[in-house]
Amino acid sequence: MPQAEPDHSAASIVEFCQFARDNGLSNGVGQTLTALEAAKCIAPADKQVFALALRTVLSSSKEEWDLFSKIFELFWSHSQNALGPDSKEGTEPRFNTHRPRASSRALLGLSEGDASQSERESKVVLGASAQQRLQKMDLANVPSDDLLALEQISMRLFRKMSLRLARRRKIKNLAERVDVRRTIRRSIPRGGDPIVLAFRGRKLRKHKLLIFLDVSGSMNSYSLFLVRFAYALQKYFNSVNTFLFSTNAVEITDLLRTRDLPDALRGLSQRAAGWAGGTKIGDSLRDFNRQHGRRLLSRNTVFIILSDGWDTGEPELLAGELRNTRRIVRELIWLNPLLGLEEYAPVTRGMRTALPYVDVFAAAHNLESLLALERYL
């Protein structure tokens, strides 16, 4: 790529910082000032060091770090005169297509027609990906008016459940041993006589929840309601992350964080591509572990899989991934809607593979069974 010598004048650096911000970096004004200072203390002729310096100042994560060199090249190569308006206009739209944020916006814009269509239909199906719905979905057993009532009841009950959990934490938080150090500290205002004893109790850590929800075809009649369950949990618990999966895993934590549930569900239909498709639990779990595992899983995570265990992937892969996950997290809970059926036995290949690694195997076919989850949190 032909490159112009980067211009070190303050104006072009400020311009570049803005350009970087527009193209996906999260730098603020503070960083711009730092960039100016940094430019002052490096040799002006050394273009490479100049780029490296700006990178270390402006980026703040691996993703931004990787993105930076693209932005840098684009800006300095296209702007002989960085302040020229035409160069800016020429580059920005082209580059913007690489931005995930912009591309998702474009996606929304492109499917404007679809969106309004699904919006109309969402009164009935509440947000399932419109095309998929027409192909596969049969929601006859979940009438929409019942759904609303059920939703209200469940929200009320989930809220109660979370309050109960908070209270239980407090009661358990009783003292266990005398804390000598703090007792002495407290005795100092009283001339060294330990009148008030300090106690040391075990600090109760709140568990993090990770919800891994199956939205494949076989889960059709449950998945929409289970999304509501995830929404409720996320509303009342501090740290919950939610993923949907069918043949791959998609994070929807941010979507469920909105105040308005219908809004969230509309967003969902845009994002979840494999809605009502096939199931590959092992593959999805592998995707998840690779991309998000290190960030989201720890010793105090409770990992909840909501799935019926109909798996078309490799059982060995599923077993391996479950083993990996199980080793990191505090508890692995598998909630299976089919367990509510009297004649059901976990004999499907996927379920048989999974059972040895699961701490809790419970039903999830109605509100009651979901509320019973409280026991394990």
Place this chain on the structure above:
Amino acid sequence: MPTAPTFPEDKQINDVDDLIRSFERLGYVTDRALATAVYLVIKLGKPLLIEGHAGLGKTEVAKVLAAMLGTRLIRLQCYEGLDINSAVYEWNYQKQLLAIKIEEKIERAIEEKEKYIFSKEFLLERPLLQSILAEAASPVLLIDEIDRADEAFEAFLLELLSDFQITVPEMGTIQAKHVPYVILTSNRTRELSDALKRRCLYHWIDYPSFEKEMKIVRAKLPGIEEELGSQVVRFVQAVRQLDLAKPPGVTETLDCAQSAMSLGKHRLDAQTVEETLGCVTKSMEDGAKLKAAGIEKMLS
């Protein structure tokens, strides 16, 4: 406003290449990107956040920087539940208690007694306070594995990193005489807060290229035969391409080369690798995966 770190005159670093050479003299092979970042730490007095996989020499950067500047390295290892008492300061309660008893016999005003009890003599300095109190020159403060500490501690750190002052209620606010050079490292086990990241320079440390890794091996194991060294590096680089739970870092390369040397080998063969498998892979599954991929094939 705190002033920029004071810099020893005789160890002036004039540009990035100077710094690379100084680091190399101390046995740390670095590239221009990292050198630029460290150079800016020295020049701007900003904290540097280094992220990357385990075993790539993140912590080492701070050590070498301290050695190069000839200043003290103060290290704070983060862990879950790290609190102010073990990171900043604590009063020496036992000693205070004894002092109170002794003071009972002495005629002195209550205020004076209190002042004495809460004087520096009774203060236990933990790493962060130490870094602020340094008398002679700016120390290097290494905050290791910040991602392991909890969010509350991160928020506290924010205040320290912007003002370089610590408030001890009984004594007042202590302002740093010499602002420390701050290096933070993270393994990315969780996302750090934006506020903290915004205050720091950032560097992502990646797996080294073949040439760089060879240079590191030569620097760290001066006696190694060229043939063996390049074989080990090529092998470990191939292993990194496998989909392991814990890909080997540079530390593992060095371990592997070291053990081959101590076994008196002149070249790396499949048998040696198998015998010293623990140097490269750190779990049973990874070991099995490596064997399944064919050690012979990866050596060739």
